[in-house]
Amino acid sequence: MHELSIAENLLELVDKYRAEKGFTRCSSIRLRIGLLAAVDEEALRFAVEALTEGGPDAGVSLEVERTFPLARCSCGNSFEVQDLIYLCERCGSTSARLSGGDELDILHLEVD
Amino acid sequence: MSTIEIKDKLLSKNDQNALANRNLFDRHGVWCVNLISAPGSGKTSLIESTADHLSGRLNLGVLVGDLETENDANRIAAHGVPVRQIITGGACHLNARTVGDFLVHFDLERLDALIIENVGNLVCPASYYLGEHDRVSLISTPEGDDKPLKYPGAIHTSDVMLITKTDLAPYTDFSIARCRENALKIESELTVMALSVRSGEGLDAWLEWFELHAGKKKKRAESTAAKGK
């Protein structure tokens, strides 16, 4: 559900750029999605495929760049968080604070 | 073939609509709070209780989003608060445009605070800014104290995490301290409160927080209006 409405917003943006730049077909979209945005990549691909079927952008490919939050531990150590059950490798503390990793951005389009 | 560089937020259109809502709230001195939680964590119960306790002190309005039914709106209307139900018909979250469309049904000039009860879902509503001044995530004790880690998006974008149904905590292995620690990992600036609308425990702190935020907004609007005269 979440991914469907994100896909709708994405394709609306593609149409907006189509009107502005005058291309016919978008063949590839590059996105940046952070871990905290909680987007399931497979569900998003499925939604985009379903919504573009039969239209000019049918078969458009999605390139997804995933980003992860940075944890800063009170011991001074910083590390990337791939999974939210995390632990500081230097001091064993579980109290590192997160920043970033909530991106939901469109970076570029490949068009014909 | 060519490449078009964009670098835009995927939900930028929703963000623009949300800013329009926000401007409208600010113009009328209305403080808006967006409640998000999993289904059944106690959003409607909290609104009912808040309305009862603040009746005669603040003028509230409520906008409720649900997949189906007007049940929640009927419950809230029984407490004498102007309320509108948005039936999303399948969409798992409210978006800023729909909220904007419904704002015409409220006398914003009269309201001090607008509470938006989002669709019961702790994932999707997190990505959709509605123009609110504050966002509150509710997690009820039967859901478990690991929920902030499983739903980081909601916690990360919230100003307050409210642990609800504390009267049920003795029957579960829920630890308020652990839940708070898990939430602060995700969002270190978060305000954490715990309450039960059943026993009344912790309700005072919530009402104080609520009244402080709604009141500040009102005062600011009044002083701007006075300056304008």
Ligand SMILES: Nc1nc2c(ncn2[C@@H]2O[C@H](COP(=O)(O)OP(=O)(O)OP(=O)(O)O)[C@@H](O)[C@H]2O)c(=O)[nH]1
């Ligand atoms: N024991 C106890 N039960 C509560 C408390 N708050 C709410 N409940 C009960 O939890 C159930 C769900 O509460 P609601 O207020 O309808 O929850 P909601 O978040 O509005 O639910 P949806 O709108 O369906 O997502 C109801 O049966 C409430 O009576 C509480 O503090 N303690």
Ligand SMILES: [Mg+2]
């Ligand atoms: Mg409800």
Ligand SMILES: [Zn+2]
């Ligand atoms: Zn450390």
